[in-house]
Amino acid sequence: MQIDEEFKLLQKGVSKVVDLCAAPGSWSQYLSRKLRAAESESDVKIVAVDLQAMAPIDGVIQLQGDITKESTATEIVSHFSGDKADIVVCDGAPDVTGLHDMDEYIQAQLVLAALNITTHVLRHGGKFVCFRGKDITLLYSQLKIFFKEVVVSKPRSSRNSSVEAFVVCLEYSPPEGYIPNMSNPLLDHHYDLDFNQLEGVNRVVVPFIACGDLSAYDSDKTYGLQ
Amino acid sequence: MSQYKAICSVQRVTAALLVELAADLSHQYLLLGTGSEVCLYSTESGKWSFECKSDVLHGRVVHGFRKGNGDIIAVFGQKSVTILKLSIEDTKQIKVEVPLIEFPDWILDLVWFSDSSRYAFVTAHNILCIACAFTGSVLEIHRSSINCILYSAKLLYSCNKKVIKSAADVYVAAGTVFNDVIIWNRAQCAESSTPSILHILKGHKGVIFDINIEYDSQLVSSVSDDRTVHIWHYDFPVNGARTWCDAKFQLLSVCHGHTSRVWAAVILDHKTVISIGEDANILVWNVDGSTRKKIKAHKRKNIWCMAVSNNYLVTCGGDMSVKSWELSQLLHAEDSSESIVREQINAVEVKDFPRTVCITGSSCFMMTDQGCLLARHLAQGSKLCVLLTDDRFRGYTVMSSTWAASDKALIALGSAGGVLRLILVSHDLVVEAVNDLDMCTGKVMSVTWLFDANPLSSPLLLVTDTNGEMTLHEIALGASTLSVSLMGRYHLPKSKQRFVTAACLAYGDDLLYLVCADMVGSLHLYVSEERITETTSLATLPTCSLSKTHGKGGLTDIHFFSNYIHTVGRDGFYNKWSIIDSQLVNCSQFKTSKQFDWIAKLIPEGDGNTKLVVFHNTEVLLYDLLAEQVVLRLDCGGGHRSWAFSQAEGCHYFAYIKDKTTNLASKAATLPCTRLVGEHHSGKITDCRMFSMRGRDFLVTSADDGHVIVCEIVNAAFSHVSHEREAVLKTRCSTLVHISNTKCLTLTPSLAGNDDVLVFSGGGRAQLLVSVLTCDADGEVTGAVKSSMNVTKGVSMFRRQSKDDNSEDADVRIMAITSHPLRHYTHLISAACSDGTIKFILYDEGTQLLHLITDFIYEHTHCLLTLDCVPVSSDLTLLISGATDGRIILIDFTQILNSISGNLSKMTTRKKVSNSKSSSNFTLIQPFMQISVHQSGVNAVSAQCYTENTLTICSGGDDNCVAVSSVDLQTKEVTSLKHNHQHSAQITGIQSLTADTFVSVSIDQRLHMWSRPSPSDDKEWGVESSKFVSVADVSTLCCYRDLLVVGGEGLVMFRRSHM
């Protein structure tokens, strides 16, 4: 919600949103409240997707499924056949496999799956926001193909070294002549083939912008119980 | 230019395989994958030896091994595969047969074609590929019709022949995110272009982590996030073909027993499945889903992976250790009674006989009727020794023993004439010290050691006299002395049998309490006292007394842990109590599922598990509460007046006195396992330091698991001859335990004029711990905790032990720590805390006491993350701290030092000030200056003064930025240079090396060496070289001479060499 203010995500005119990995639904709720207050009810469309079932939320279309699965992606896209979405948000947190590198990989695949869905449903100039962008540096080059601006951010007062960083992609503008494809060849998993002299996964440095107010509650600080 | 080379590491094992090699069938071989390395071990009859290792995946992580023909091994990890040949002729060697090949997708499983010319692998996108073994070129690609991300997959043979000649012979069992196991193959629909799904196994309620098959018994296992193992049976129609297409799957059983995620399972034969998981347990199952055995095989959390052969099970734990278990013993259904060893021990004199018995460590102590104290080791056939004989202890003695530092036993004896005798006995049963005290006029009614006091602190003894007066004593151990000081005096209410049977210290309402039970089963609660000196002071009365808490039979044992008081009794009940407003409040009461009638003892084991010693009919049982099973059963003919139970050196011992002799029964406690790789931290490493002591080099690490571990660095000294030699870390001691996690540590030489080194460590619960490391000529290091303090309250934490982590977040954490030697054996410790304060604490090596100095207070609005202390000039020393708001704060430390030095003696002798804020004469410290360079938290700072009046501060932040700030100390002018483009994630470690070089490390797993052409050239800082760090979640960096250690989930040590 802090990033909403910083990046003016839900400014006037925003009415159609896809909320990926939405359970238990706190973001969906926030979206629903904010959009339905600002826009006429008939314009607002919120599609929320998760593996887990969610409690119903007013004005939110809920789908249950794996966002990396082609059939789920197709279903989401079908809701946006005519009018495209203004924003896609994804808060996917994969189950931990215990293998650090595998966790990182699956996290990246979730983001890629979300990006793939995004290319089908997002209007030109739209935004894509990924929470939990700790490992996003792996995907920067992919994101840059589709968006004019990509930044990593973190609430200024956030906990040290936690995963609360998120990625904000502004101004969707796919390459000329790009036709979204469900089995996503363009987005396929070739993202780190260019190994340099250094061993290990090749990471890209993404601009960092802290957001939020310094005077905000410091989640790291231990406050007395006054 | 200098370069760093990795010389050793401590990392978890991510893959294991037991193999037999055609070239040598007399040994079993084991391959382990740690990081990008493969290690080879061999065994002959159970003794394992390390053979060799090799880095084969270069910066990737080994995920699996698959054996092909002719001792060829395919190693896969992430997206790459390499083929190795194990050569074991003269020298054992791992040879690379086909160098590393990088494929486009993440590999989950691999199988060899029958002739080893090709292999098939399945990827995380549910794609099956066939590749040429020699060139690695991909020959075929088959996509499943279900296009999704997999968490696991296993490649299967066709069900009637274990032969693979083409892709059509390979079947994929895929573990999905949406709880299904999907079996598919490309051949079934050769005509249509999409491969078909043959089976969907539905039943799990979470992501699938592992799938396995056993063809003979037609069983498939799957394990999941849902904490279960599912066992599936497949069969074929009576007259149908035996193909996967026609097979019918049936869910045979669902195995519930793991308390957390299950990582893997294997099917051993027609009736056994073994699984491992996050709860660090090995579970042995019958295929009907019933548990045959449950073994807590590793410390704390996780068994990451396992390997099985006909003889062994190898498990690799979250505690970094690797253990090998004999399969035959593991599969044994119930422990048989044959393994019980029984012995009888008689008194030395014919007419004499033992009256009481107790066990501590690996020794058993007996007091005889004639006043003779006997001792012997528990091991079968050990020699009996007479420790002391004294007429005063004839006919009547109360006895109790406890563990004292370095494997010694401390025995308390109480006589009929009021004498209390304390005896310190060494491990080899030599009396090292004796102290006799006149306690009371009448009989000493009971002596009780308080076990729940911090085991590292001095032992505490509670003595009851005939008048119901209880006295609490602290026993300080010297080299050959035992000094006793009175800690408190308590009044035990009148009752028919007025003496204590069980007692413990408990913590509640922010106060320390003494809880004790008398012979008739009443429970009493007392507010504990500060150390008292006047012997005339009045005895404390209980704030709460409850009678008959465990029925008529009475209460048998009390312990305090996890914030509750736990009691058990002869009514078979287990009660939990908490302290609210100085009253005991019952929180739960239950009987075990087995309905025992007499619970005699409660053994808290940490990790949330508890065992009970129970008398049931004619047997004594050891019952595991968590596993809900009897782990030991001994026939002893019923309950006994004097008995003792212990678990020592892999054995359970039970001693009891019957018919005037001591009966000692013993039985192997746990399954014998061999440790191939020893334990290290079982949590994230948070800080590390290196030092030398008596010519040896050591590494000290602290971690989330609350431990501080000291390892010797062997062979790491730089030498031109042994240029290539790697280092070995030998764990020397790991006894220093924090009650919560440990965040930081600092080392300093002792001022006592010996070679000892002091360790100050800080962590959760505002705990500061002082320990001393001593090294003997053989390099054996002993660590002894000397003092412990809650730095927010300024009170000793030794007896305020509670292992509960619930309230941790509300608590203050010490985030970073430095120390400064003063005179008079005194050190000044600065501790940067999560509440934004820096606390100053004095430690006196002579008295071993910590004093919180409340005269100085530094308070920042945000949590402090890091701290460094820099002598700038002869009259200025600065403390430099980084905070979560991106600020670097400089504090004039000299001022503080000066005023403390002047008042040193006054300060250390002053009475404790209970509330710092209200004391009038404190100074609020103003920062010398503040620098804002980072957008968010400053995780690391390192500062040096290389030229006069200019301070260079290197800092690394949560904003991925490395900053170098030059501070003109005269004008307080700052020039900061920010480097945003070298690290792609948070910087968590930084260290200034020389005026022209520093190193930084980040959780992007990069170690950067920075340099500039000349100190005057502020703008020219650049990364000179970089190194990949195989440790995930890097959190700390330290340099010492030419060594550099990076810690996180494991650690890597580098050595610098100049080129």
Ligand SMILES: C[S@@+](CC[C@H](N)C(=O)[O-])C[C@H]1O[C@@H](n2cnc3c(N)ncnc32)[C@H](O)[C@@H]1O
């Ligand atoms: C942190 S929660 C999301 C919280 C949510 N945004 C909110 O505001 O309440 C992460 C979610 O990711 C979902 N998830 C993980 N993998 C997924 C996948 N492959 N497809 C769909 N959802 C997935 C999980 O089920 C989980 O509910």
